[in-house]
Amino acid sequence: xxxxxxxxxxxxxxxxxxxxxxxxxxxxxxxxxxxxxxxxxxxxxxxxxxxxxxxxxxxxxxxxxxxxxxxxxxxxxxxxxxxxxxxxxxxxxxxxxxxxxxxxxxxxxxxxxxxxxxxxxxxxxxxxxxxxxxxxxxxxxxxxxxxxxxxxxxxxxxxxxxx
Amino acid sequence: xxxxxxxxxxxxxxxxxxxxxxxxxxxxxxxxxxxxxxxxxxxxxxxxxxxxxxxxxxxxxxxxxxxxxxxxxxxxxxxxxxxxxxxxxxxxxxxxxxxxxxxxxxxxxxxxxxxxxxxxxxxxxxxxxxxxxxxxxxxxxxxxxxxxxxxxxxxxxxxxxxxxxxxxxxxxxxxxxxxxxxxxxxxxxxxxxxxxxxxxxxxxxxxxxxxxxxxxxxxxxxxxxxxxxxxxxxxxxxxxxxxxxxxxxxxxxxxxxxxxxxxxxxxxxxxxxxxxxxxxxxxxxxxxxxxxxxxxxxxxxxxxxxxxxxxxxxxxxxxxxxxxxxxxxxxxxxxxxxxxxxxxxxxxxxxxxxxxxxxxxxxxxxxxxxxxxxxxxxxxxxxxxxxxxxxxxxxxxxxxxxxxxxxxxxxxxxxxxxxxxxxxxxxxxxxxxxxx
Numbered sequence: 001x002x003x004x005x006x007x008x009x010x011x012x013x014x015x016x017x018x019x020x021x022x023x024x025x026x027x028x029x030x031x032x033x034x035x036x037x038x039x040x041x042x043x044x045x046x047x048x049x050x051x052x053x054x055x056x057x058x059x060x061x062x063x064x065x066x067x068x069x070x071x072x073x074x075x076x077x078x079x080x081x082x083x084x085x086x087x088x089x090x091x092x093x094x095x096x097x098x099x100x101x102x103x104x105x106x107x108x109x110x111x112x113x114x115x116x117x118x119x120x121x122x123x124x125x126x127x128x129x130x131x132x133x134x135x136x137x138x139x140x141x142x143x144x145x146x147x148x149x150x151x152x153x154x155x156x157x158x159x160x161x162x163x
Numbered sequence: 164x165x166x167x168x169x170x171x172x173x174x175x176x177x178x179x180x181x182x183x184x185x186x187x188x189x190x191x192x193x194x195x196x197x198x199x200x201x202x203x204x205x206x207x208x209x210x211x212x213x214x215x216x217x218x219x220x221x222x223x224x225x226x227x228x229x230x231x232x233x234x235x236x237x238x239x240x241x242x243x244x245x246x247x248x249x250x251x252x253x254x255x256x257x258x259x260x261x262x263x264x265x266x267x268x269x270x271x272x273x274x275x276x277x278x279x280x281x282x283x284x285x286x287x288x289x290x291x292x293x294x295x296x297x298x299x300x301x302x303x304x305x306x307x308x309x310x311x312x313x314x315x316x317x318x319x320x321x322x323x324x325x326x327x328x329x330x331x332x333x334x335x336x337x338x339x340x341x342x343x344x345x346x347x348x349x350x351x352x353x354x355x356x357x358x359x360x361x362x363x364x365x366x367x368x369x370x371x372x373x374x375x376x377x378x379x380x381x382x383x384x385x386x387x388x389x390x391x392x393x394x395x396x397x398x399x400x401x402x403x404x405x406x407x408x409x410x411x412x413x414x415x416x417x418x419x420x421x422x423x424x425x426x427x428x429x430x431x432x433x434x435x436x437x438x439x440x441x442x443x444x445x446x447x448x449x450x451x452x453x454x455x456x457x458x459x460x461x462x463x464x465x466x467x468x469x470x471x472x473x474x475x476x477x478x479x480x481x482x483x484x485x486x487x488x489x490x491x492x493x494x495x496x497x498x499x500x501x502x503x504x505x506x507x508x509x510x511x512x513x514x515x516x517x518x519x520x521x522x523x524x525x526x527x528x529x530x531x532x533x534x535x536x537x538x539x540x541x542x543x544x545x546x547x548x549x550x551x552x553x554x555x556x557x558x559x560x561x562x563x564x565x566x567x568x569x570x571x572x573x574x575x576x577x578x579x580x581x582x583x584x585x586x587x588x589x590x591x592x593x594x595x596x597x598x599x
Contacts, residue, residue, distance in 0.1 A: 013439070019226065024421035048229070055449055066188065067186055068184065068504050090190075101214075
C-alpha cells in the first residue's frame, strides 16, 4: 500500500520536472533559434493539471494540506484524533464531489473534441489522466480515514511547509 | 433567508470548519459551493466545481507557483546558502554582531533565489545558528536574527506570495516582483542597523569574530557566482535587461528551476537524492497551494452572489476613518489573522474581499501588494504563532519558543517602523515598477 502511495507521489513529482523542462526547452528554442516548440503552451498547462491533481492525491493522504492547527494543537490526543477523523471525512466528501463533477468536464471535452492549438491533438486524454489523479485522491483519503480510525499507528502526519 | 444572513452563516461555518482542521481550501470550496447552491441552485453550483477545478489547474499563469517552488527547492538542496553565508561572514564577521549581519545579508541573497520565507528560515537555522552559537552569540539573538532574516524570502523577487497576490488581483506579477526589491533591501538594511544598535547599546552582548584576509574574501566572493548568476538571469529576464531574453513570470520560474538544476548538477551539488527530494518538496507544496486556490475561486462565486466585497467596501468606507484609518484597520486584521493561519492561506482567503476596498480607497494595487505581504510576513514572526519561529524550533531543538520570541522583538519593532515608512513614501515600492 505504501509503495502505491509513493508511486502516486512520484508520478506528480515526475510531471513537475517535465513541466519545467518543457518551459526551459521552449524558451531556449525561441531565444536561440527563433523556433517555437509546437504546443509548448498547451502541453505546459495540461501537464500542470496532471501534476496538481496527482499531487493533491498524495498530499491528502500525507496530511500535508494547509490547515489551521490552533484548536488541534491545544487539545489532548483523543480529541486530536476525533478532529482528524472529522476533517478527513469532510475532505473525502469534498474530493468525491469534485471527482464526480470533473468527470463531466472530461466527458464534455471528449464530446466537444477540444484540440491543442498547434498539433491539433485531442486534449481529453490529458484531462482524463488528471481526473485519474483525483480518483486516486478519493481512494487514498478513504484509506487515510480507515487508518485514522482503525490503524492510527500506520499514519505519519506531515504538514506541508508553505510560505 | 436574506443574502446577508447566508453570507454571515457562510463565514461562521467557514471559520468553524477551519478551526476543526479541515484543509483551508476544502473548507472554502465546501462553504462556497453550498452557499452558491442555496442562493442560485444545486445544478449550477455543481457545474462550477468541475469547471473551476480544471480551469485553475490548467491555467498556464498559475504555473509560476510550482516553477518557483521547484527553483527554491533545487537552490535549498544544492547548498548555495552556505556559500552566501560564508561570503558575507568574511566581510562583516569581525564586527560586533557581525555573524548576525552576515546572516541577514545571506538570507537576503538566498531569498532572492528561493522565494520562500519558511525555506529561508529553515535553511539558515541549520547553516547560521550553529556558527553563531560557536562564537557564543546568545540563543535569543541567534534565533531572532534567523526568524527575521527568513521574512526577506517573501519580499525579494521571486516571491511566491507576491506571485499569488498578483494572480488573484490580476496585477502584473513581474511588476510586483520588482516592486518588492527596494522594500526588501530596506528591510535587510534596517535589520543590519538594528543589530548594530543592539551591539552598541549592550556591549558584551554580541561578540566579534575573527577578521578574514583579503585572499579569503576574494575566494568567498568567487564562490557565490552561481546564486548571483541565477538571480541576474531570472530577475533580469523578468525586467527585460539588455542582452537577456525577456520572460513571462511562468517562464522565469521554469528557466530558474532548470538553471538551478543545471548549476547544482554541474557543480556536483545535486545528486540523485537531492533531485528527487527537490521534486517531491515542490510537488507537495504546489498541491497544497493549488487546493487553496481552487477553494478560493469557488468561494469567490459565493462572495459574488452575496455581494460581500461591495458590502464590506461600503461598511469600511462608511466608518469615517479616512483612507489611512481603513488601511490601518485592514493591517490590524491581517496581524490578528497571522496568529491563526499561514501567510499564503491568509492572502488567498482575504484578498478577494479586501482588494475592492483598497481600489475604492484609491491605493495603488502594486504598492498594496507589497504592504500586505510585509504585514503578513510580520505574522510569521510575531507571537503567539509565528510560522518562522516554529520552523526554527523544529530545526534547533535546544531553544525554547519564549527565547526565540524574545530575540525577535527588536526586529518586530523594526518591521513596524518599515511599514510606516513605506506607507508614508509609496514611491519606495513604486519607483522601480514605473521604470518597466
